Amino acid sequence: MAEVDYSTLKKGGFMRQKQKDNFSLRLAVVGGTLTAENLKKIAEVAEKYGDGHVHLTSRQGVEIPFIKLQDIDEVKEELAKGDCKPGVCGPRVRTVTACQGNQICPSGNIDTYDIAQKLNDRYFGRELPHKFKFGVTGCQNNCLKAEENDVGIKGALDVKWKQEACINCGLCAKVCRSNAITIEDGKVVVDYDKCNYCGRCVKSCPTDAWDAESAYLVSFGGTFGNAISKGEYPLPLITSEEQLFRVTDAAIQFFDDYANPSERFKFTLDRVGREEFYKRLKEAYNG
Amino acid sequence: MGDFQIDDTVDITDVVCPVTFVKAKVALEELDDGQILAIRMNDGEPVQNVPRSIKEEGHQILKLNANEDGTYTLIVKKVEEE
Ligand code: HEM
Ligand code: SF4
Ligand code: SF4
Ligand code: SF4
Numbered sequence: 001m002a003e004v005d006y007s008t009l010k011k012g013g014f015m016r017q018k019q020k021d022n023f024s025l026r027l028a029v030v031g032g033t034l035t036a037e038n039l040k041k042i043a044e045v046a047e048k049y050g051d052g053h054v055h056l057t058s059r060q061g062v063e064i065p066f067i068k069l070q071d072i073d074e075v076k077e078e079l080a081k082g083d084c085k086p087g088v089c090g091p092r093v094r095t096v097t098a099c100q101g102n103q104i105c106p107s108g109n110i111d112t113y114d115i116a117q118k119l120n121d122r123y124f125g126r127e128l129p130h131k132f133k134f135g136v137t138g139c140q141n142n143c144l145k146a147e148e149n150d151v152g153i154k155g156a157l158d159v160k161w162k163q164e165a166c167i168n169c170g171l172c173a174k175v176c177r178s179n180a181i182t183i184e185d186g187k188v189v190v191d192y193d194k195c196n197y198c199g200r201c202v203k204s205c206p207t208d209a210w211d212a213e214s215a216y217l218v219s220f221g222g223t224f225g226n227a228i229s230k231g232e233y234p235l236p237l238i239t240s241e242e243q244l245f246r247v248t249d250a251a252i253q254f255f256d257d258y259a260n261p262s263e264r265f266k267f268t269l270d271r272v273g274r275e276e277f278y279k280r281l282k283e284a285y286n287g
Numbered sequence: 288m289g290d291f292q293i294d295d296t297v298d299i300t301d302v303v304c305p306v307t308f309v310k311a312k313v314a315l316e317e318l319d320d321g322q323i324l325a326i327r328m329n330d331g332e333p334v335q336n337v338p339r340s341i342k343e344e345g346h347q348i349l350k351l352n353a354n355e356d357g358t359y360t361l362i363v364k365k366v367e368e369e
Pocket of ligand 2: 109138
């Protein structure tokens with residue numbers, strides 16, 4: 001048999017199994033979303049070329065195990081017919097994960113899938129000193145666990161009370177878990193030092209007496225494998241998509257410029273020092 | 288509470304989420320468009336979630352009254368879907 005270039009295979013999403021000449025094929029999935037067409041093709045390939053099962057990975061990936069070495073090219077062609085693309089492994093930008101976000105979930109503050117697709121278009125597969133993970137969660141409920149990623153994005157609502165529509169029911173103050181709302185003489189006052197932009201006040205308000213704009217809170221340097229550390233939030237609220245991508249560009253570039261090979265973002269930040277990184281982030285934040 | 292003509296009352300302090308919402312919803316279903324329901328509920332999870340679910344179902348919340356015993360009474364006007 002011809003020489004097998006494992007690193008090329010890995011780049012194309014083929015993970016070597018413990019069983020000789022068997023590979024678990026990782027597929028590209030963005031924001032945890034696949035079409036029914038994708039799924040049919042995956043099922044077909046798993047039955048024909050694998051052993052009839054698929055594995056759902058911890059980061060919303062799909063792997064088809066027991067693909068034989070000699071079938072690899074055929075499997076790729078077959079999957080392409082169902083619009084399925086191979087995923088990636090190794091030192092590059094990995095699957096961008098996302099919860100369902102505001103297109104489906106009543107609690108969502110942002111369109112997570114849209115953001116995940118845009119991040120994917122911008123960065124997916126980009127070669128870096130080590131793996132790099134993005135996750136997008138729609139609100140403070142954090143179903144997608146943003147802070148375990150190198151860059152975690154959390155949907156927020158920038159809230160402002162509108163006096164004219166308020167019927168003074170008091171619900172907003174009741175539902176605020178940060179105790180940021182007080183009602184004095186019929187006026188709703190938000191203490192923005194306490195507010196975490198969860199948006200519960202807006203979503204509960206019976207008369208929509210709030211101006212609410214989608215916004216983002218972004219964490220950096222999370223890792224949840226051998227070392228466990230949650231990402232930190234050095235920036236204030238990010239209020240536009242443009243500002244968001246300026247900040248993510250700055251973060252990934254910093255990693256590219258300063259990381260040693262096989263060093264995760266958190267350890268680069270620990271080694272180089274966070275002040276320099278936070279300074280760059282603030283510059284990107286301010287534009 | 289005198290400002291509103293209450294047509295029916297339901298007490299959901301004897302159940303926990305998500306049955307709280309189900310009980311309130313069933314009570315609302317028995318009313319006609321424009322009639323007003325008073326829902327007595329506990330502090331905590333019910334008051335944090337039930338009003339919002341009712342709003343998302345399209346009904347109109349008129350008021351939330353804090354009762355002396357620590358419960359709340361939500362005044363809701365039924366809005367029938369077209
Ligand atoms: C032990 C008894 C019951 C249990 C554990 C139960 C549980 C549930 C649960 C978990 C849901 C889903 C709620 C959600 O989507 O958040 C539901 C929905 C529902 N239940 Fe029950 N239920 C019970 C009895 C009843 C009874 C007796 C009725 C009617 C008389 C009823 C009427 C409904 C209705 C109308 C819904 C739909 C609510 C919706 O549209 O969201 N349930 N129930
Ligand atoms: S994180 Fe928020 S928006 Fe996303 S699924 Fe959970 S509750 Fe919904
Ligand atoms: S957004 Fe959340 S934390 Fe801020 S005031 Fe509203 S309920 Fe409170
Ligand atoms: S929930 Fe809305 S209507 Fe009720 S007090 Fe707050 S802002 Fe006013």
